[in-house]
Amino acid sequence: xxxxxxxxxxxxxxxxxxxxxxxxxxxxxxxxxxxxxxxxxxxxxxxxxxxxxxxxxxxxxxxxxxxxxxxxxxxxxxxxxxxxxxxxxxxxxxxxxxxxxxxxxxxxxxxxxxxxxxxxxxxxxxxxxxxxxxxxxxxxxxxxxxxxxxxxxxxxxxxxxxxxxxxxxxxxxxxxxxxxxxxxxxxxxxxxxxxxxxxxxxxxxxxxxxxxxxxxxxxxxxxxxxxxxxxxxxxxxxxxxxxxxxxxxxxxxxxxxxxxxxxxxxxxxxxxxxxxxxxxxxxxxxxxxxxxxxxxxxxxxxxxxxxxxxxxxxxxxxxxxxxxxxxxxxxxxxxxxxxxxxxxxxxxxxxxxxxxxxxxxxxxxxxxxxxxxxxxxxxxxxxxxxxxxxxxxxxxxxxxxxxxxxxxxxxxxxxxxxxxxxxxxxxxxxxxxxxxxxxxxxxxxxxxxxxxxxxxxxxxxxxxxxxxxxxxxxxxxxxxxxxxxxxxxxxxxxxxxxxxxxxx
Ligand code: IMP
Numbered sequence: 001x002x003x004x005x006x007x008x009x010x011x012x013x014x015x016x017x018x019x020x021x022x023x024x025x026x027x028x029x030x031x032x033x034x035x036x037x038x039x040x041x042x043x044x045x046x047x048x049x050x051x052x053x054x055x056x057x058x059x060x061x062x063x064x065x066x067x068x069x070x071x072x073x074x075x076x077x078x079x080x081x082x083x084x085x086x087x088x089x090x091x092x093x094x095x096x097x098x099x100x101x102x103x104x105x106x107x108x109x110x111x112x113x114x115x116x117x118x119x120x121x122x123x124x125x126x127x128x129x130x131x132x133x134x135x136x137x138x139x140x141x142x143x144x145x146x147x148x149x150x151x152x153x154x155x156x157x158x159x160x161x162x163x164x165x166x167x168x169x170x171x172x173x174x175x176x177x178x179x180x181x182x183x184x185x186x187x188x189x190x191x192x193x194x195x196x197x198x199x200x201x202x203x204x205x206x207x208x209x210x211x212x213x214x215x216x217x218x219x220x221x222x223x224x225x226x227x228x229x230x231x232x233x234x235x236x237x238x239x240x241x242x243x244x245x246x247x248x249x250x251x252x253x254x255x256x257x258x259x260x261x262x263x264x265x266x267x268x269x270x271x272x273x274x275x276x277x278x279x280x281x282x283x284x285x286x287x288x289x290x291x292x293x294x295x296x297x298x299x300x301x302x303x304x305x306x307x308x309x310x311x312x313x314x315x316x317x318x319x320x321x322x323x324x325x326x327x328x329x330x331x332x333x334x335x336x337x338x339x340x341x342x343x344x345x346x347x348x349x350x351x352x353x354x355x356x357x358x359x360x361x362x363x364x365x366x367x368x369x370x371x372x373x374x375x376x377x378x379x380x381x382x383x384x385x386x387x388x389x390x391x392x393x394x395x396x397x398x399x400x401x402x403x404x405x406x407x408x409x410x411x412x413x414x415x416x417x418x419x420x421x422x423x424x425x426x427x428x429x430x431x432x433x434x435x436x437x438x439x440x441x442x443x444x445x446x447x448x449x450x451x452x453x454x455x456x457x458x459x460x461x462x463x464x465x466x467x468x469x470x471x472x473x474x475x476x477x478x479x480x481x482x483x484x485x486x487x488x489x490x491x492x493x494x495x496x497x498x499x500x501x502x503x504x
Contacts, residue, residue, distance in 0.1 A: 340375020408436015
């Protein structure tokens with residue numbers, strides 16, 4: 001007869017944290033949110049990769065491209081760039097993150113010098129930018145011949161067919177700087193010369209980047225920024241169990257700091273084979289996570305196979321219909337606690353600590369400290385990040401409300417068949433049924449603004465539990481299962497609310 005687990009599986013919303021004594025030194029600004037990402041001998045060495053906040057963005061088309069990766073690494077977290085795209089384009093995204101320098105932007109509004117005012121207006125309309133570089137070949141890296149801004153022409157007086165070269169500020173009259181200058185030096189030049197933008201060129205006078213006065217405040221140093229040993233932003237990338245022999249070397253060559261096998265079910269020989277191949281090729285040099293699993297057996301299988309971290313969660317994602325379609329999965333809170341217990345047992349047996357990542361199912365901010373208290377070392381989020389300006393999807397106005405598009409990797413829209421590949425089909429790109437939906441999420445603005453609030457809440461909860469670090473929270477936390485009526489009691493009740501609002 002089938003084995004039946006004695007306890008039912010539960011979700012985050014079924015638990016609350018019971019406060020511990022908050023000592024006077026336990027205040028939010030003293031909380032340390034750094035956490036280990038990859039396996040290490042706890043007590044003897046430090047993890048080779050630690051992140052400054054315990055949040056990573058999901059390996060999804062609608063969430064993690066280079067734009068998200070830059071924004072999140074600048075705030076101390078880590079993105080895993082989605083794998084359901086050709087190797088070349090994923091590699092290009094990784095390269096863009098590694099090349100990123102705060103405040104130095106690649107010029108995306110460029111024309112050739114025989115362009116006309118009408119071309120300039122078209123570029124302006126397409127990009128939304130009024131500063132346009134005039135380059136030898138009309139690209140962002142051509143030889144810089146001049147700059148056009150809206151001060152150089154009067155739409156009411158200048159003929160549309162007027163050539164750019166007759167009204168641009170030519171190169172010999174431009175204030176520019178050479179490649180190698182740092183941001184604060186570039187800003188000094190902008191202020192000293194009272195200009196709005198500074199082109200950066202190389203020794204051949206080819207355009208390298210632009211620095212804009214308007215970005216000044218935004219690009220001041222960020223204390224949590226997650227940097228590699230060469231002071232470049234840190235970035236992760238998803239891989240699959242099909243084309244890893246080609247994808248992994250390309251991503252490593254592009255500078256990816258860490259990889260993660262992206263699959264809905266990680267308890268499989270496909271994952272074992274992928275991990276073994278990576279270990280044979282690169283030894284321990286390449287850091288790679290695996291998953292997803294929901295129990296001790298799954299964890300031990302991937303730990304033995306060489307995973308650097310293990311991702312936990314099946315069926316809890318907001319866009320996920322795996323449980324409905326296939327009847328597999330487990331309540332996310334129970335899964336995290338079961339895998340955390342297995343991780344601790346593994347540490348006791350081997351001295352090696354393998355961090356675990358709770359993936360999916362975070363609805364409210366308070367679910368995050370709950371996941372950490374239950375044993376997660378860090379948390380992967382899709383819906384949460386999809387709502388921000390920095391996610392790659394379109395912002396739309398639907399029924400008077402701004403929304404962002406958000407679709408599952410198992411939806412027909414993403415067609416990420418490798419993620420759901422059960423090895424049964426020789427036919428590539430085959431997805432017989434969907435395991436994810438195509439949806440909208442409420443638009444929420446800038447990542448940093450929202451993240452700051454979320455992190456403040458996490459720190460505040462940790463202080464209520466008398467903890468200044470994630471490890472302390474895990475050791476001290478006391479959790480209680482709540483009844484459905486006490487969940488009702490937890491929201492505003494028995495009052496007439498002035499306005500109905502959902503608090504994220
Ligand atoms: P969320 O944060 O609740 O939106 O969950 C995001 C997580 O859902 C991802 O990190 C994946 O593990 C998982 N996921 C992504 N796409 C799908 C899908 O189409 N079906 C099932 N799970 C998905």
